[in-house]
Amino acid sequence: MSIMDPSNLGSLIHQKEGHLTRELLLSPGGFGLGKIPEKNLPDSTTQMVCGFCGTGCNLNIHLKEGEGICVSPTTEYPVNLGMACPKGWEALSVLQSPNRAISPLVKKSPNHWEPVDWDTALSLFTRKFKGIQQQHGADSVAFLSTGQMVTEEMAFLGALAKFGMGMKHGDGNTRQCMASAVTAYKQSFGFDSPPFTYQDLEESDVLVFVGANPCIAHPIMWERVMRNPHSPEIITVDPRKTETAMQSSLHLQIYPKSDLPLFYGIARILIEQGAIDEKYIQEHTEGFQEFADYVTAYPLERVIAETGLSQAMIEKFADLIKSGKRVSFWWTMGVNQSYQGVRTAQALINLALMTGNIGRPGTGANSITGQCNAMGSRLFSNTTNLLGGHDFLNAEHRDKVARVLSIPTEQIPDQNSWPYHKIIEGILAGKIKGLWVICTNPAHSWINQGQVRDILDRLDFLVVQDMYHDTETAKFADLILPAAGWGEKEGTFINAERRIGRVKRVKRAPGQALSDFSIFKLIAQYWGCGEMFSNWKSPEDVFQLMKQLSKGQPCDFSGVEDYTAIDEQGGIQWPFPDTETQPPAPQRRLFEDGIYPHENGRARFIFSEPSKMPEPPSDQYPFILLTGRGTASQWHTQTRTRNSDVLRKLYPERIYVEINPQDARAQSIQPNDWIMIESQRGHLKARAFITQSVQPGQLFIPMHYEETNQLTDAVFDPHSSQPSYKCCAVKVSTN
Structure with a gap:
């Protein structure tokens, strides 16, 4: 059978992906390790978090003469429990690619770049961006960052760009994957607060996956489901019969984007049947009666017509939620990447709240994060949120951040940045002339690719900072800055369950490539704002600042002493304030006390009329x-x-x-x-x-x-x- 033959794709997925955990994925000889020649046997081992997805698996990095030579999954780590997916097994090999950027490159003519030294590159960077700002204003230069860098680098970039270089606008590629979940949590709970721990996957008796395919997208999380000893009912809501749907007790194969009326209809059934937790609703929420009145507009007939599901399927879905003692709701890109993603996520939050399925083992309204450090980006990228989950519009928050960082409050913008698509539109409108793209690839990933490539080509100056010189976006760059990758630098990631984990330098970056942290440090010096960051000597110095920035916030992790403590405790979930006297439990969930970050301590029921599909099928495009x-x-x-x-x-x-x-x-x-x-x-x-x-x-x-x-x-x-x-x-x- 040819692996590349799409006609064999179904069986290929079954062989290579469908049984990931039992055969290829989990066996030490399956990927990347195999038998090591005796002369290359490791002489020591360290551990760190994988750099691919938001699951946050821990890997043993086996070292020879101080360099990582192979990996194996960490057995005792509370996330992956000795498992790794193919990407984890291959985490080191991708660092050795011939496509690595090994020196700064300057475009000399179309499709031709020439290597230069760092002094030439950063002098050009500074001259071009300062010239654009002087001619067109401070907001004529913007940056696009990532959920892939370590948190300390994200914080450095955001502070450098916004406080040091005077940029008003910057966003990250987490806008493409998690923004709807972030907004839903903020509006419903009062803070961006994924409430779960992975242990909940093993403790639920009913698991509902919406627009999520963890068999493929998060295979180690799916393995945690397979460890569930309660013979759980697994419900998948997805227009496509995914690998996860094939393994489910019930697959609701809805019409695309009809999930919102489905969940409103399920809420109506549960309310009519009295299958709600009235005590929890009364003591810990607000807006329920308005929500209950609203969903009366979703009788079975309407839900059947809009979703394409049968009455029996809809009623079975409601019955499984009603009979479940520990029901958890999980979603990812199929919900978030939608013209009504926020309200759909909130419809799941509403179901969890009204049935009291939150704050207890095996429950929750749980967004599955995509990128390895999307949670770090959400809190510390300094893009559309001020550092530490603070608010640019809040004077007290600006004062606090200024005090922690020892900078004048006036250096901190009192307005929000444009989001990603407004930055792109700003380039098209001629308002943004210079763009700095760090560790992301919008020429591939951004929606309506033809338009965004045309827009990138209109810039006066585009800088791409990446570990590879051949990304689709790098092909448009005027200047390419070579960056170190995962495993070639220090810092922390925050995974989907809020666990802070360590990233370590186990290999030397090739050629002249530098860590993003070092690049930012150099740019600060060349820009003339180096003194502002004189205390930012190392990633761990920045981690100590991040602790102070988090203090008093729902994400407070001021009780984490240092990097060593993170290693010793197998990662640490926030919150962990410095008022705690004992090390935190390895698995913790939020809202066990029913108190939410809103001022009145209550979660909110939020809802609105579903929107029509912006581009439905037609005679021409059926x-x-x-x-x-x-x-x-x-x-x-x-x-x-x-x-x-x-x-x-x-x-x-x-x-x-x-x-x-x-x-x-x-x-x-x-x-x-x-x-x-x-x-x-x-x-x-x-x-x-x-x-x-x-x-x-x-x-x-x-x-x-x-x-x-x-x-x-x-x-x-x-x-x-x-x-x-x-x-x-x-x-x-x-x-």
Whole structure:
């Protein structure tokens, strides 16, 4: 069987991904370790958190003469318990790619860059950006950051750009994955507070996954589900029959973007049947009666019509929630990446609140984070939130941050940054002339790719700071700064369950590449604001500042002594204030006391009328395109995973499209045919993979391939500004 043949994709996924945990993924010989030649046997071992997804697995890094040579999963770490997915096994190999950026590069002509030294590169950086600001104003330069760097570097970048360089606008690629969950939590709870711990996956008797495919996207979390001793009911809500749906007790294969009316209808049924926790509602929430009145507009007939589900399926869903003693609700990109992602996330929060399924083992309204340090970015990137989860608009917060950092309060902006899409629009409008892109790849990942590439090409000066010189965005850069990757620098990540974990330097960065921290330190000196950061000597110095910034916040981790304490305790979940006298338990959840971060201590029921699909299918474009994860061996834009020989063998090399057999027959499409998929914005060719996984009238293309976002529509959630990647209208042709 050819691994690259899309006609064999179903069996390939079954063999390579569907049984991840028992065979390939978890066995020490499965990926990257194998048998080590005796002359290369490790002479010591250290541990640190993986740098791919937000699960936050811990890896043993086996060292030879101080350099990491191979990895194995850490057995006793409370996240992964001795497991790793293919990406974790290959974490070190991607550092050795020939595509690494090893010196600063300056564009001399189209498609031609020449290496320069750091002095030349940073002198050019400073001269160009200062010149743009002098000519067009301080807000004519912006930055786009990431959920991939260590938290200390994020904090340094945000402080340098906003406080030192006078930039008004900066956002991160977490806007693409977690913004809707962040906004939902802030509005409903009063703070961005994912309440769960991974132990809840093993303690629920009913688990509801919405727009989430953890079998593929978060396989170690799925393994935690498989360890659940309670024979749980597993419910998947997804238009596509994903690997997770195939393993579920109940798959609700809804019409795309009909999840919001479904959850309102379920709420109506539970209220009518008295299957709610009235005591919890009365003591810990507000706005329930208004919510209960609102959902009377969602009788079964309406929910059936809008979702395409049968009455029996809907009633069974409600019965399983009603009968469950420990019900947990989990969601990820299928909810967040939507034009109504915030309200959909809040519909799940409402179900958890009204049934009292929060703050107890096995419960919660739980957003599964995408990137390895999205939680760190959400708290400390200094983009749309002030450092430490503070508010740029709050004078007391600005004073506190200024005091901790020993800078004048006037250095801190009193206005919010533009979100990501406004920055892109600002370039198009000629308001932003210079852009600094750090450790992210918008020319691949941003929605409506053709437009964003045209926009990037309009900049007066584009700087890309990355560990690889050949990313899609780097091809537009005027200046490329070579950065160290995971494993080549120090710092911390914060995972999806709020656990702070360590990242360590176990390899030397190649050539002249430097850690992002060192690059920021140098830029501060060249810019002339180095004195502002004179105390920022090392990542651990910044960690101590972050502790002070978190103090008094819901995310307070001022009780974490230092990096050594994080190592010794197997990672530490926030909150852990310095008022605590004992080391924290290894698994902790929020809201056990029913007190929420709103001033009155209550959670809020928030709801609104569902919006219409911005671009529904039509006679000209009769299909709905769905996008999402492909395999457990691929990651986002494949910037790293395509640099592993092992990982590349585990997924189809060429882009493919899933199409239902009924549609394939109607279009005379055979397996492996090259077919054209076209939207109003662009087109691509893909190999046809004929499967019942997608419903008639729908297509699915993995997000990892460069071409995918040529099709997607630049539509955004009005509350979170998150792009809606998951549905747009397309047509299919065979010529």
